[in-house]
Amino acid sequence: MAPKFPDEVNVFLVPHSRMKDLVGTYMDQLSTADFRSNGALEHLLPLLENTFTEFKSHEHIENQYIMERLKQRLKLVNVTCQSVCNCHGDSQLVEILDLLRDGYTCTSKSLTERINFGSQLQKVVSDFTKQFIPHMEEEEEIFQPLLMKYFAYEELLLLKQQVIQQHEFWKEKLLVQKETAENMLALLNTVASEVTDYRSGDDEDYQETLQTLVELTCENLSKNKSGHETILEASFDDLPEEMILHIFSYLNPADRTRCAQVNKHWNMLIYSPQLWKTIYPTNWAKGFYDFQYRDPYTLVESEWKTKSLLDDDDDISTAEEILTSQAEKEIQCYEKFVMNALVRIGEGVQRLVVAGGLNLSSTILHSMLVLCPNIQHLDASYTNITDLSFKGLALKKACIYLEHLDLTGCRFITDVGLERLGNCFKSQWLGVMPVLNAGRVLSRVRIARSILIRCQWTIFTMVATAV
16 A cells, blocks of 8 residues: 655645546446447547547656656665666557557448457557556655655645646647647538539639638637637747747757746746757856856956955955855855756756866766766866766766866866776776677777876876976
């Protein structure tokens, strides 16, 4: 029996209650279905299609809003849970939906084919139910306790609200699509009927009549048939998600954050991983809200000048206050970015630039690298990070795709840190050795070795210059 949690933070309570109702509904429908009757089959198929489309939407919402966030949070606190790693897919649901769509053709087939279709449908649905019910119990007994343990109370309140709102958003979208489809069908029927009535032997009159009818019916499409008028205009949210993401890609980080507060749909799109392939946390912490590279020396120069004020006894108190205030502000920006944004977008980050972040801690950078498993370019030049930044990355399969590394000015990085980075590549070689030929493995080794040599040469040059 699943443990009892406060209803207000039980993120599975409402959606699972709805899913259990749907299970009971479609089981009753299938148990009483008469697949011998064409009419009964035509009535049953759209009901089942809507039901299993909702199941598919349910799993998509759970994957994106619950499982992915839980997986990222566990990774952040160095906890491994195999059940969480194996987020459920929708292969069974895709099979059921494909079968239901094929079922529409059975209405014109023989009695034997309809009966065979009914048997096949009942078997596939039964197999799905046998797995889905235990899966919901697993989520309530394993995942909910993990959420309670690693998420704050306020976070769970917000998470539950987001999940419910996404389900409501899906229902509203389905209703709009259904209404639009019905209106379009009525429009086509009207045009067909009117064209048939006005069809004459004169092709010119026919074309003129057809044009008039199209204009009139298109005008009527914008009116609700219940009596009140509703303009069915296309809105921004009606655009394909790929197009919306392309539009959002032109916004700077500050504007994206504002857009994320408009509604839950925009929030979901703004924090899509593919929208954040390149990130500049240090620039943003310093107030430069854009995606432009800046010379890290220019960023640290002002901090060094502020620090030099400490040599003046008259201004020492004021200088310390200025330095401490700025440092605390940047540290808070780093922490908030990791906890609120990077846990959602980290999978898509390929280029991470934290150059010039003197207030960036090794712990924060380590968290960033863990949350960005697909990073290819890392610029941590002119920072005070230590070897701790790269500790244990190989075990978490981080930095295995790294191709460019800049540690210029990182005076606290030693051979220990470089060796830890080398272990990241070593773990990848061990994983791919059986499927790669020797030439490709040696090529990868040379790339990794050249990266480490460049790092060592950079550190050597920096130390020699300082001396």
